[in-house]
Amino acid sequence: MSNILLNDNDITRAITRISHEILERNKGAENIALIGIRTRGVTLSNRLQQKINAIENTQVEIGALDITLYRDDLGAGIQKPELKKTEIGFALEGKHVILCDDVLFTGRTIRAAIDALMDFGRPASVQLAVLIDRGHRELPIRPDYVGKNIPTPKSKRVQVLLKEIDDEDKVIIQEHAK
Amino acid sequence: MTQTATLSQRNIITMESLTADDIEIILDAADSFKEISTRAIKKVPTLRGRTIINLFFEASTRTRTSFEIAGKRLSADVINISGAASSTVKGESLIDTARNLEAMNPDILVIRHNCSGAPALISQFVNSPVINAGDGAHEHPSQSLLDLLTIREHKGTLKGLKVAIVGDITHSRVARSNIRAMQTMGMKVNVVAPPTLIPVGLENLGVEVCYDLGKGIKDADVIMVLRIQLERQNQGLLSSLREYSNYFCLTENHLANVSKDTLIIHPGPVNRGIEIALDVMEGPRSLILNQVTNGVAIRMALFYLLLGESDANSN
Numbered sequence: 045m046s047n048i049l050l051n052d053n054d055i056t057r058a059i060t061r062i063s064h065e066i067l068e069r070n071k072g073a074e075n076i077a078l079i080g081i082r083t084r085g086v087t088l089s090n091r092l093q094q095k096i097n098a099i100e101n102t103q104v105e106i107g108a109l110d111i112t113l114y115r116d117d118l119g120a121g122i123q124k125p126e127l128k129k130t131e132i133g134f135a136l137e138g139k140h141v142i143l144c145d146d147v148l149f150t151g152r153t154i155r156a157a158i159d160a161l162m163d164f165g166r167p168a169s170v171q172l173a174v175l176i177d178r179g180h181r182e183l184p185i186r187p188d189y190v191g192k193n194i195p196t197p198k199s200k201r202v203q204v205l206l207k208e209i210d211d212e213d214k215v216i217i218q219e220h221a222k
Numbered sequence: 223m224t225q226t227a228t229l230s231q232r233n234i235i236t237m238e239s240l241t242a243d244d245i246e247i248i249l250d251a252a253d254s255f256k257e258i259s260t261r262a263i264k265k266v267p268t269l270r271g272r273t274i275i276n277l278f279f280e281a282s283t284r285t286r287t288s289f290e291i292a293g294k295r296l297s298a299d300v301i302n303i304s305g306a307a308s309s310t311v312k313g314e315s316l317i318d319t320a321r322n323l324e325a326m327n328p329d330i331l332v333i334r335h336n337c338s339g340a341p342a343l344i345s346q347f348v349n350s351p352v353i354n355a356g357d358g359a360h361e362h363p364s365q366s367l368l369d370l371l372t373i374r375e376h377k378g379t380l381k382g383l384k385v386a387i388v389g390d391i392t393h394s395r396v397a398r399s400n401i402r403a404m405q406t407m408g409m410k411v412n413v414v415a416p417p418t419l420i421p422v423g424l425e426n427l428g429v430e431v432c433y434d435l436g437k438g439i440k441d442a443d444v445i446m447v448l449r450i451q452l453e454r455q456n457q458g459l460l461s462s463l464r465e466y467s468n469y470f471c472l473t474e475n476h477l478a479n480v481s482k483d484t485l486i487i488h489p490g491p492v493n494r495g496i497e498i499a500l501d502v503m504e505g506p507r508s509l510i511l512n513q514v515t516n517g518v519a520i521r522m523a524l525f526y527l528l529l530g531e532s533d534a535n536s537n
Binding site for chain 2: 110113114118123124125126127128129130131159160163164165
């Protein structure tokens with residue numbers, strides 16, 4: 045059984061609003077860089093980039109981060125997450141980096157992403173944009189930009205589906221964690 | 223939701239034991255690991271607190287350094303032991319040495335030995351995963367994997383490619399590993415050498431044997447040149463190095479007759495002017511240094527994929 049939390053229009057509106065919030069907070073697009081956390085964070089960062097580029101008539105830097113090698117739960121068995129490439133083709137020095145991810149849950153992914161970022165350089169600041177914040181943080185981490193806050197029982201599973209990967213845009217909540 | 227990659231083996235002893243899926247998993251992981259070596263800070267915390275022992279009973283610069291750098295870039299502690307400095311010179315048996323090292327709880331053992339089968343033997347007596355870094359004339363799996371990665375990078379695929387392996391096939395663990403692995407990946411293998419350097423019955427593995435360099439490399443997509451092992455040249459297999467060189471040294475003249483896209487690889491160390499001409503070695507088709515770069519990525523991938531089995535409930 046699954047329930048739809050956001051449909052395609054809701055997602056588009058959230059992306060538009062977050063884009064404006066990012067520009068407002070940083071007083072324009074200068075020195076902004078978007079870095080998506082693989083896999084769906086990268087898709088969201090692409091959409092934010094398009095929106096911000098269109099609003100400001102500019103070209104903001106974009107990168108992709110694979111946090112697998114920074115996870116704190118590796119070593120749990122010989123089964124290993126499939127590794128993807130990290131692509132950050134610009135210097136982080138002086139940049140206001142907006143980390144993008146689909147769902148913020150325990151905060152452990154973001155901890156790993158911040159550690160990974162710091163190995164690439166010293167950004168002026170790191171901000172966090174997520175489509176869904178479902179609570180249950182296990183680390184002192186909070187988002188700067190949120191598409192929607194959805195308090196959920198820990199046992200349930202929130203899944204973000206995006207057209208580029210899943211052929212449709214929606215956010216669903218499922219009864220049992222897989 | 224995250225896709226996972228799992229090898230069918232917990233030791234990497236032979237290429238023969240790896241499936242096409244295993245090889246793809248390792249090459250894909252290595253492809254992602256390459257990026258780390260291009261960073262300003264060439265280190266990720268993945269294997270922090272893990273211990274890797276490099277146990278080398280035979281001389282090696284490239285392979286030992288490559289394994290060491292791979293471990294260090296993943297934040298593992300790497301300990302190097304060379305044959306001359308080990309207790310085997312005091313008469314300790316190989317298995318006792320391995321058991322004693324095991325008692326210090328390493329997470330992985332990388333072994334090079336001049337006897338075929340030594341890493342396989344050790345793997346039966348220790349719990350840590352074992353990687354064969356070259357055993358006698360048997361196999362050298364990490365070399366074969368880095369060769370395949372280099373070829374795949376430049377050709378886009380492995381299936382259907384034709385490879386000519388030129389040189390001392392009899393004594394080459396690189397040739398043995400590659401023949402097996404390339405066949406697994408659907409590639410076609412020719413070997414080119416004088417009859418004395420080709421083991422009897424090699425055709426039974428399904429490779430084509432050729433005694434003429436020009437013919438052997440004619441439609442090859444990849445030419446793999448092997449080192450003439452100078453230390454073995456007192457066995458009467460060649461009348462002289464100069465004669466070998468006259469017939470089997472890969473020169474620009476040979477390359478005039480093959481496609482411009484033909485790749486040239488060599489596992490090193492190279493005897494310049496004996497098995498490969500200097501201008502070929504340094505020419506545009508030569509990928510010898512790319513192979514070395516890829517070696518680090520392959521070994522990082524192997525460590526990443528093999529480590530972690532011991533603590534099954536750390537999550």
